[in-house]
Amino acid sequence: MSQSMHQRRMGEVILDLRNISLSFGGVKALTDISFDIREHEIRAIIGPNGAGKSSMLNVINGVYTPQKGEILLDGIRFSKMNSRRAAEMGIARTFQNLALFKGMSVLDNIMTGRNLRMKSGILAQALRLGSAEREEIAHREFVENIIDFLEIQAHRKTPVGRLPYGLQKRVDLGRALAMEPRILLLDEPMAGMNIEEKQDMSRFILDVNDEYGTTIVLIEHDMGVVMDISDRVVVLDYGRKIGDGAPDDVRQSPEVIRAYLGAGGAAPAPAEPGLAK
Numbered sequence: 001m002s003q004s005m006h007q008r009r010m011g012e013v014i015l016d017l018r019n020i021s022l023s024f025g026g027v028k029a030l031t032d033i034s035f036d037i038r039e040h041e042i043r044a045i046i047g048p049n050g051a052g053k054s055s056m057l058n059v060i061n062g063v064y065t066p067q068k069g070e071i072l073l074d075g076i077r078f079s080k081m082n083s084r085r086a087a088e089m090g091i092a093r094t095f096q097n098l099a100l101f102k103g104m105s106v107l108d109n110i111m112t113g114r115n116l117r118m119k120s121g122i123l124a125q126a127l128r129l130g131s132a133e134r135e136e137i138a139h140r141e142f143v144e145n146i147i148d149f150l151e152i153q154a155h156r157k158t159p160v161g162r163l164p165y166g167l168q169k170r171v172d173l174g175r176a177l178a179m180e181p182r183i184l185l186l187d188e189p190m191a192g193m194n195i196e197e198k199q200d201m202s203r204f205i206l207d208v209n210d211e212y213g214t215t216i217v218l219i220e221h222d223m224g225v226v227m228d229i230s231d232r233v234v235v236l237d238y239g240r241k242i243g244d245g246a247p248d249d250v251r252q253s254p255e256v257i258r259a260y261l262g263a264g265g266a267a268p269a270p271a272e273p274g275l276a277k
């Protein structure tokens with residue numbers, strides 16, 4: 001799919017972050033940050049180490065409560081979002097350091113993502129009573145579809161701890177998808193991956209976005225990947241927003257280049273042609 005086709009599908013603002021400030025004691029993690037997220041887009045948050053990216057993600061899904069600012073979801077204002085409410089409103093996330101159950105199978109790990117959607121209680125499920133049983137079957141089918149989609153059928157019964165890291169990250173994505181999120185937050189989905197695994201993960205992110213229409217917000221250090229798959233990019237530096245726009249605009253911004261060079265890292269690299277939408 002071409003970039004322009006993709007952008008035409010981008011919808012209304014669904015999440016609007018206004019003047020968010022967050023500090024931990026004397027440390028200002030975020031200072032007066034405003035940006036929005038549009039339906040169906042892939043929105044990246046980038047910046048040097050310690051810039052505030054993870055803090056921003058944790059504000060969006062209600063783990064941290066900002067001291068200042070507000071969050072509007074579908075135009076409804078929240079001064080604070082808690083994790084449960086965020087999940088109920090369709091915000092799911094994956095984790096930088098995998099939080100999977102290593103001894104449990106791929107299938108069971110992804111099933112844990114369905115918990116919020118299950119109506120019958122644990123007891124009814126354990127006793128496999130009537131509607132609970134039907135519900136369980138429907139959920140399993142849903143999970144099997146995710147397993148097919150992520151091409152991990154061969155590993156469905158394997159304990160997650162025995163899988164290579166790249167596949168574990170894919171299971172983590174599967175668990176988040178099992179929540180049927182409207183907005184999916186990905187915390188460094190490519191961290192620790194080799195090039196091939198990164199290309200696979202990029203494809204899956206683009207496919208989730210295209211096929212399920214899921215809005216995606218991601219933090220990622222690999223600039224080639226970010227520039228390649230994102231519709232719009234927010235750049236943070238020392239807790240402040242220093243850039244916001246299309247990948248090409250952000251890449252050319254002198255302030256962004258300065259922040260990356262100043263941090264001793266490489267400036268945002270050109271996109272890899274092989275991954276273009």
Ligand SMILES: Nc1ncnc2c1ncn2[C@@H]1O[C@H](COP(=O)(O)OP(=O)(O)OP(=O)(O)O)[C@@H](O)[C@H]1O
Pocket residue numbers: 024027028029047048049050051052053054055056
């Ligand atoms: N729970 C916390 N308690 C105290 N300080 C924190 C906490 N979380 C983050 N910080 C501080 O807030 C600032 C922003 O950190 P944050 O982890 O959000 O940055 P980041 O851009 O995600 O960094 P990295 O790329 O290294 O993961 C840093 O100075 C960090 O030390």
